[in-house]
Amino acid sequence: MMATIRQQSPVDTIFYSDRQRTRVSPPESVTSSITVSAERIGGIDSTEVTLEPGVNVLTGRNATNRTSFLQSIMAAIGSDRPSLKGDAESGHVELALDGETYTRTLERHDGAVRFDGDPYLEDAELADLFAFLLESNEARQTVRRGDDLRELIMRPIDTDEIEAEISRLESRKREIDDRLADLDDLESERPALETRRQAIEDDIEAKTERLEELESELESFDLDIDASREQRADIEETVADLQDAQSTLDSIEYELETERESKAELEAEREEIDDQLEAVDDDLDSPEHLEGRVQELRNRKRALDTTLNELQSVIRFNEDRLEEDGLDLEIEPNGDTGAGSDTDGDVTDQLLEESSDVVCWTCGSSVERERIETTVEKLRSLHQAKLGERNDLQSQIDELSTRQRELRERRDNHRELEDRRSAVEEELERRESRIDDLETQQAEQRDRVEELEEEAETLETADYGDVIETHRESTQLEMEIESLESEYDDVHSQIDEIETKLEERADFEAEREEIDDELTDLRTRVGRLEENAVDAFNEHMDSILSILEYGNIERIWIERRERSVREGRRKVTKTAFDLHVVRAADDGTTYEDRIDHLSESEREVTGLIFALAGFLVHEVHEAVPTVLLDSLEAIDSDRIADLVAYFEEYADCLVVALLHEDAQALPDSHTYVTEI
Structure with a gap:
């Protein structure tokens, strides 16, 4: 059926500053009508209602499907908490907003309700917690029962994802720190390399000058006067052969020294690997033996998840039935x-007038409401206990999974070390074989050099001894200059490489600074959110108490503090929210009271303000088009009017379900829905 609507003129939103109300026009994101069509949701057979930006008041007596209509809005936005009509197998909701239509279907299968369709939100957790403020809303119930306020306000935050991102950034920061340390080492090496390069350059220059002198001396010798051409040819051939032999010997000795240095490095690496293997072997364990325990804990957790879901369904069902009086x-x-x-x-x-009994929805008999409420309360306590047990199991699973991962990493490291040791052994064998070959070549070449030296000595006479010695010195100088030039090129390349790498320092330092900023943000994000939630609650609670004028309540506020708790086998520091109630005695003195000593009206207002704090801190208004209010009967009419005005500031479209007499206290400028 179509809803009957009384349309009124728009009204400015009321903002509060320093507890004074100032009217300003709010920037509304919902600027057009919202049409909701529902079939077989809660107690509704069929209805269609158009809501307007601002405050929409669902007014009427009890059992007129106002709560069921609010559930229809919840379903269309994405909540899985609404229920099907008791005698229906399926239900349907449509929500039309800004030219878009969002749908949701509900079907009963094996006693459970399945949700499908294309809702406004893919994930409605924030809306369920802080925008859909029905009597069963968890924020309101958490305040009523005195449960963990911090857990609820932080529930939408994926702390695991934050910790994973922190670990990733810390790992990257360590890599950058290692790289910067390497660059510092390279920079400290550069002065010595530059000094060495200059020394080599000076040495090359000196040896080149001496070589030029020797070449001049050789040119000055006139061998044609006292020696035959044949003798001269023999001398030159012997000198040339000696030069070649000496050069070959130097090359062999250089290569032999290089191979011996490489062998020493490989032996040192093998010793280091052996030490690492010994350390790993001492603590190496198999991760497989933990798998059975992990699987057992996961099975228990899955069973608890099933139990928790079933308990939650039962609790919600009973709460809905209690709202509808059986x-x-x-x-x-x-x-x-x-x-x-x-x-x-x-x-x-x-x-309702004559009896507090309701008709039991399991057996059809008349039962006192208090007995059913007591049973539901026991179910809630059981749900809370099972939730704690589930969290303990998850902590054990996380601890064992971490241990498994560590063991697997150690085993992989052990295998890598063994593979590396085998490769080192193979390389050592190859180097040793090469050293043996070079030592053989060295011995043979030394014999060849000695043989040529002896041959040269036989040719040395008073006439040719100086020539041969000059040739020998010049040959030695040429080899030394060649070696120095090669060393100069190596040193120069090292300096160039260092300078190229040092150019990366600025980029690494900039990235490290960015990571520090990100880590600071991530590490303080949860704390800032907690502080903002506490500040928001305290500020709005002060304002609303001033507006509603609860006589003997001086203040209701949340204190954020840290405490040490045990998780599995370890102690961790966690934040807790303590709710304080400060009352004023007749003589003007103040004293601290407890939340359960508040009146029902005061508890309801406290729960709603706590939900509003979550709404603001998590910026729910950016995702959810409507805020829903229901079950305000415990609050008197004038205070309901003030409360609605207060909430109107923070909601583009506020939908509130009220009894007819309570709605009379609200301005005529709101939109009123009188029939659903």
Whole structure:
């Protein structure tokens, strides 16, 4: 059926500053009508209602499907908490906003309700916690029961993801620190390399000058006067052969020294690997033996998840039925129940006036409401206990999984070390074989050099001794200059490489600074969110208490503090939110009281303000188009009007369900829905 709507003129939103109300026009993101069509949701058969930006008041007596309509809005936005009509197998909701239509279907399968369709939100957790403020809302219930406020306000935050990102950034920061340390080492090496390069350059220059002198001396010798051409040829050939032999010997000795240095480095690496292997072997364990324990804990956790889901479904079902005063039975005029009666509303009113009993939805008998509420409270306590048990299991699973991962990493490291040791052994064998070959070549070449030296000595005479010695010295100088030039090129390349790498320092330092900023933000994000939530609650609680004028309440505020708790086998520091109530005695003195000593009205207001703090801190207004208010009967009419005005500041579209007499205190400028 179509809803009857009384449309009024728009009204400016009321903002509060220093506890004074100032009217300003709010920047609304919901600027057009919202049409909601629902079939077989809660107690609704079929309805269509159009909501307007601003405050929409669902007004009427009890059992007029106002809560069911709020559940329809919840379902269309994405919540899985609404229920099907008791006698229906399927239900449907459509929400039209800004030219878009969002749909949700509900179907009953094996006693459970399945949700499908294309809702406004993919994940409605924030909306369920801080925008859909029905009686069963967890924020309101958490305050009523005095449960963990911090856990609820922080629940939407994925702390695991934050910790993973912190670990990733810390790992990258360590890599950059290592790289910067390497660059510092390189920079400290550069002065010595530059000094060495200059020394080599000076040495090359000196040896080159001496070589030029020797070449001049050789040119000055006139061998043609005292020696035959044949003798001269023999001398030159012997000198040339000696030069070649000496050069070959130097090359062999250089290569032999290089191979011996490489062998020493490999032996040192092998010794280091052996030490690492010994350290790993001492603590190497198999991760597989932990798998059975992890699987057992996961099975227990899955079983607990199933139990928690079933308990939550039962609790929600019973809470919904309590809101609707039991089964929606039709009663004949003679007092019997039956279908087709037209007197549902009158008989319901009579029952509400004459009795606190409700019709049990399991057996159909009349049961005192208090007994059912006690049972539901026990179910909530059981749900809380099971939730704690589940969290303990998750901590154990995380601890064992971490241990498994560490063991697997150690085993992989052990295998890598063994593979590396095998490679080192193979390389050592190759080097040793090469050293043996070079030592053989060295011995043979030394014999060849000695043989040529002896041959040269036989040719040395008074006439040719100086020539041969000069040739020998010049040959030695040429080899030394060649070696120095090669060393100069190596040193120069090292300096160039260092300078190229040092150019990266600025980029690494800039990246490290960015990572420090990101880490600071991540490490303080949760704390800032907690502080903002506490500040928001305290500020708004002060404002609303001033507005609603609860006589003997001086202040209701949250204190954020840290405490040490045990998680599995370890102690960790966690933050807690302590809710304080400060009352004023008749003589003007103040004293601290407890939340459970507050009146029902005061507890309801506290729960709503706590939900508002979460709404603001998590910026829910950016994702959710409506805020829903229900079950305000414990608050008197004038205070409801002030509370609605306060919430109107923070919601583009506020939908509130009120009894007719409570709605009378609200301005006529709101949109009123009188029939659903």
